[in-house]
Amino acid sequence: MKKNLIVILAALVVSIGLGFALKNVSAAQEVKTMFEMTDASMALFPQKVISTGKTPHEVTKLYRGKDLVGIVSDESRLDALVEEVYEKEYQDDYPGSKLGFKDDLYQTNELTYNVYENKDAEIFDYIHKENLFAIETNRIEFKNGAVIYVKNMEDFKKAQESFVKNFISDSAYDALKNNKAIPALVDYGTREVGLEVKEGNEIESLKISKGLASKEKIYQSEADILTFLSYGFEPELKTYVVEKYENLDGVGWKHGMTAQQIASINRDKIKSVDQAIYEGLELNVSEFNSPFNVEVVKETLTSEVVYPDQTIYQEDPTLTEGKEVVEVVEQNGSKDVVYQETFVNGKAVASKDVSSKVIIEPVRGVVRYGTKVEPKVGSGKFRWPINGGAVLCGYGCYSGHQGVDFHYPGGGYGPIYSVDRGVVVTNSYNPGGWGNYIVIDHQNGYRSLYAHMMTPGYFQPGQTVAKGDNIGTIGMTGRTTAPHIHLEIYSGGSKINPCTVVGC
Structure with missing residues (x-):
């Protein structure tokens, strides 16, 4: 009996101990x-x-x-x-x-x-x-997610102002910043009438706070901040040494930029896009890669040619074959046009004419010609291949350039016109150079070539075109960096400077 009691007590102790152990399994696991x-x-x-x-x-x-x-x-x-x-x-x-x-x-x-x-x-x-230390300093976050740290906010403000002034004159900047009136245009020229600094397509809205950054990540000076604002985090700065006879148009063409952009980022050396540059001059040709888009609106008052309607040809059976008599001499008119152009970081992105006033009315020419002859021979008097616009790159503006490039205000697309009457001899495509191009034989020793058209020309070989006929549209086919029409003139089979006959 005593032995059985001992066994029972032992079993009880074991069961109690077992229960206690099971109860503390989770605690042991935590430890x-x-x-x-x-x-x-x-x-x-x-x-x-x-x-x-x-x-x-x-x-x-x-x-x-x-x-x-x-x-x-x-x-x-x-x-x-x-x-x-x-x-x-x-x-x-x-x-x-x-x-x-x-x-x-x-x-x-x-x-x-x-x-x-x-x-x-x-x-x-x-x-x-x-x-591995980081110091608390000024943290600036842009809308595109880019974050920079600057030691001094005053340096940032000065760098931002310097970047904006790449694209606008000091006087216009100060006037627009202080809501002062911009002097009206009283003569031909340009004035800056609008300025907006944007991040992408939205108005600038920086987030400025305090943040920790290591010393090497903090922009210490105005110059360092300006480099970032111009070219981004890992700038690839490029320079170019001007060659003999080059101008700003040619330098810009070589680097896919406009003359205005080249002038803007070289303000210490170039004061105007019309300034002559010399052989050996070293220029900054780095493309902008900025979180900011500086949008400048300019108004330009310019004089443009008003071309008369096409010459009136009157049959005259008294004239022998191939002869003609000018009854009324054709005369170009002129008009004053105000264009409003929008530039983003120095590059034209939009243009519109806001007013136009004819100053001299054009005179439509009248010519009597023999009835047995259809006019195919050029008059020998040439017009521009576009209405209005400007010369983008002249004859020899860079090595090997043997024509003249014309473009419309704002660098847009537009119609191309025959510089004189004649017969189309070529309507083709050259992928490595001219792109879509057309050639007109003026039957008087002259030929004209029009390159980089958006589509093939509107006339086929053998067709006759009149002076001022719309023969195609400005495009960017072939080797080109911007919309324009490349015009070449041949006299006696040799290339000549088109400006000597069309007037530039």
């Missing part, structure tokens, strides 16, 4: 997990466990990215190190600022039962040698 979390054997500075306490205590762990650097034994020493570095290396340049760590270095506080060997000295030395 085990906590030990694993604070394992420092794989850290950059491995640390052994010296002892294990009975109660958990808090430790500071330093990570660089996903990698554990080590466990700091004395967090107050870490704070003291940061304060010491700030006083010695940052306080003079960044008074009153907070010193912290770079984005990829961060600390966490965790509980552990372990006591680790002290490697604070090695960890602190590593932080210092790797320069």
Whole structure:
């Protein structure tokens, strides 16, 4: 009986102990997990466990990215190190600022039962040698997501103003900024009447705050900020040495830019797009890559030719074959036109005429000709291949350029006209140069060639065209960087400067 009682008591003790053990399974697991979390054997500075306490205590762990650097034994020493570095290396340049760590270095506080060997000295030395500190400074975020840090906001404002002034005169900038009236145009010329600084297509809206950044990521000067605002984070600055006889149009054509853009980014050397440049002059030809779009609106008052309607040809059976008599001499008129052009970072993007006034009425020519002859021979008097517009690149504006390039205001597309009457001899396509082009034989020793048309010409070989006939549309086919018409004139089979006959 006594033996049975002992067995029963023993069983009871075992069952109680078993119940207690099962009750504490989760607690034991938590302790085990906590030990694993604070394992420092794989850290950059491995640390052994010296002892294990009975109660958990808090430790500071330093990570660089996903990698554990080590466990700091004395967090107050870490704070003291940061304060010491700030006083010695940052306080003079960044008074009153907070010193912290770079984005990829961060600390966490965790509980552990372990006591680790002290490697604070090695960890602190590593932080210092790797320069993992970041100082609080001005943080600027753009709409496109770009973020920069600048030491001085005044430098940023000056750099921003300098960038904007690449594309607008100082006088117009000051007037528009202070809401002053812009002087009206009283003679032919251009005035700037509008200015907007945008981020993409939206009005500028910068987010300015404070943020931590390492010294190498902070723009220290106005010049450094201006370089970023002009060319982005990794600028590829390019220069070009002017060759003999080159002008701004030719330099711009070589680098896919306009003469105005070349002038804008070389304001220290070039004051006007009409300025002559000399052989050996070194110019900046870097393309803009800015978070800002500086939109400048300009008004230009210019005089344009008003061409008369096509000459009236009257049959005259008294005239012999091929002869003609001029009854009324054709005369060009003129008109004053005001264009409003929009430029974005120095490049024309839109144009419209806002007013037009005819100053001299054109005179329509009247010619009597023999009835047995259809006029196919050119008059020998040439007109421009476009109405209005301007010369984009003259004869010889760069090496090998043996024609004249004409374009409409704003660099848009528009009709092309025959410079004189004649017979079409070629309507073809040349992919490496002229693109869609047409050739007219004027039957008097002259031929004219029109290149870079949007589509094939409107007349086929053998067809007769009159002076001023619409023969095609300006395009960008072949080798070209902007919409224009390339005109070549041949006399006796040899190329001549078109300006000598059409007048430039």
